[in-house]
Amino acid sequence: MKIEKISKNIGAYIYDFDLKEQLNPETAQRLRELVLEHEVIFLKNQSSLSPKQYLNLASQVYTPMHHPFISEKDPLVPGISPFQPHEGLSEITGIRHGRKNKGNLNEWHSDLNWLEQPSQTSILRALTLPKVGGDTLWASMSAAYDDLSEESKANLENLRAFHDFTQIYRGCFEGEKGSLERMQALFPRQAHKIALRHPLIDKKAIFVNRVSTTQIVGMSPEESRDILEPLFLLAKTPEYQVRYKWEVNDIAIWDNLLTQHYAVSDYWPEAREMERISIAGIDLNKAAV
Ligand SMILES: [Fe+2]
Numbered sequence: 001m002k003i004e005k006i007s008k009n010i011g012a013y014i015y016d017f018d019l020k021e022q023l024n025p026e027t028a029q030r031l032r033e034l035v036l037e038h039e040v041i042f043l044k045n046q047s048s049l050s051p052k053q054y055l056n057l058a059s060q061v062y063t064p065m066h067h068p069f070i071s072e073k074d075p076l077v078p079g080i081s082p083f084q085p086h087e088g089l090s091e092i093t094g095i096r097h098g099r100k101n102k103g104n105l106n107e108w109h110s111d112l113n114w115l116e117q118p119s120q121t122s123i124l125r126a127l128t129l130p131k132v133g134g135d136t137l138w139a140s141m142s143a144a145y146d147d148l149s150e151e152s153k154a155n156l157e158n159l160r161a162f163h164d165f166t167q168i169y170r171g172c173f174e175g176e177k178g179s180l181e182r183m184q185a186l187f188p189r190q191a192h193k194i195a196l197r198h199p200l201i202d203k204k205a206i207f208v209n210r211v212s213t214t215q216i217v218g219m220s221p222e223e224s225r226d227i228l229e230p231l232f233l234l235a236k237t238p239e240y241q242v243r244y245k246w247e248v249n250d251i252a253i254w255d256n257l258l259t260q261h262y263a264v265s266d267y268w269p270e271a272r273e274m275e276r277i278s279i280a281g282i283d284l285n286k287a288a289v
Contacts, residue, residue, distance in 0.1 A: 001027075003034065010140035010259065011242035012038035019046055019057050019251070028061045031253070035121060036201045040138045040242065040254035040261075048249050049125075051089050055277065058123050061253075062279040064091040065119065068112070068187060069169070086275065095274045103265030103272060108139065108235040109211035110256040114163040116190050117281025120200075123253050124276045126246040130267035137243045137262045138254055139235035141205040145195060156195040160217045161208050161228065164189035168211055191217045192284060194231065198257050199286035205258045206231050235260045257282070 002015040012034065023031075034041050049057065058064050070085045070093060086092035097103040112119035124136075145153070165187055166180070173180040194216070196207035210232045216224040234240065244252065254261065 001030075005038065006242050009143035009240055010039045010138060011244075012041050014041050014043050015045060017043060019043060019049060020053060023057070023060045031061050035253050035255055036198075036203075036258075039140050039142065039258045040244075040252060042244060043251040043253070044247070046125075046249040046251060051086055051092055051275070054125060054251075054275065055089050055092055057251075058091075058277040058279070062121055062123075064277050065280045066090055067093050067278060068115065069172075069183065091277055093276045093278070095276055096271070097265075097268075097273075098271035099269040102268045103134075103263060105263035106265040107209075107211050108232070108260045108262050109168075109209045110207075110260050111276075112278055112281070113192070113207065113209070113256060114165045114190055114212050115187065115281050117283055118163075118192070119256050119278045119280070120282040121253060121255055121279035122276055123251060123279070124274050125251045126248050126274055128271050128273035129246055129248055130270035130272055133264065133267035133270075134272045135243050135245050135264045136252070137241050137264065138259045139237070139240045139261070140258065141207065141235065141240070141260055142198075142203040142258045143240045144234040144237065145204045145206050153195065159194045159227070160191040161194050161224070162189045162191055162214045162217065163212045164214045165212060167214060189214065196257060196284065198255075199282055199284060203258060206234055207257065208232065209235070209260055235262070257284075 001017040004013040004015070006012060014034065055064065067083060067085070070083060070090065084094045084096065086094055110118070111122045166184060170180065173183070192207055194206065194208050195204050197204050208228055208231050213228060215221055216227060
């Protein structure tokens with residue numbers, strides 16, 4: 001496999017790597033290491049994988065999970081547009097936008113960070129792309145943390161913030177009387193450290209975003225906002241970013257604790273169809289190795 005770093009802080013292209021092949025344990029380990037090192041990697045020039053091959057690939061490297069709200073076995077809610085489970089392989093979540101469903105993921109965030117054990121990694125592949133546009137950006141929140149002053153790092157050291165799915169998904173429960181309360185009981189807001197030490201690598205990252213972070217533990221909303229707002233803006237810094245122009249069948253794998261991402265919504269009314277596999281949550285209290 002050939003690895004080409006894209007920028008100083010984040011991103012690498014991976015070439016000459018046929019995902020149709022069965023991965024050996026060393027290669028799977030290498031892929032996990034590359035994701036932790038580069039924070040997002042792009043597997044390019046892939047031939048078309050069937051959904052089963054795609055899930056098989058993910059399962060050889062990580063432990064895939066169902067989206068907490070979209071389980072085939074226990075459909076807690078019918079499905080959250082634009083997220084739809086793949087029929088028969090519900091660890092694969094289809095993310096489809098088009099004429100009737102304009103792209104709406106254009107805010108910096110990480111995936112499933114409102115769980116007690118946030119999803120460690122996301123895998124995304126491109127199935128249908130607009131003629132132009134539909135890029136995705138990622139930002140290294142570890143680079144953002146590293147660039148903070150020592151004073152700022154010290155101030156953040158013991159702060160925790162609440163992460164709550166309600167902010168993102170409230171609209172999906174309209175008309176589903178009782179469901180929102182039921183889901184809130186199943187997935188109550190979680191307090192995570194703002195300056196989060198990654199359990200698997202010696203890196204710290206800013207782990208708050210405007211989409212799902214609501215308030216700092218022990219502070220008023222106003223005090224919280226004064227601290228959180230400048231942190232939310234860090235992902236917008238070009239030096240921390242990589243912007244990826246997709247080709248059909250490309251696969252991106254990223255670490256949700258080290259990065260945030262942003263899906264550019266500039267292609268309406270054209271269609272853009274992606275498939276995501278979320279990787280099981282990680283115990284944030286585990287010691288770094
Ligand atoms: Fe996302």
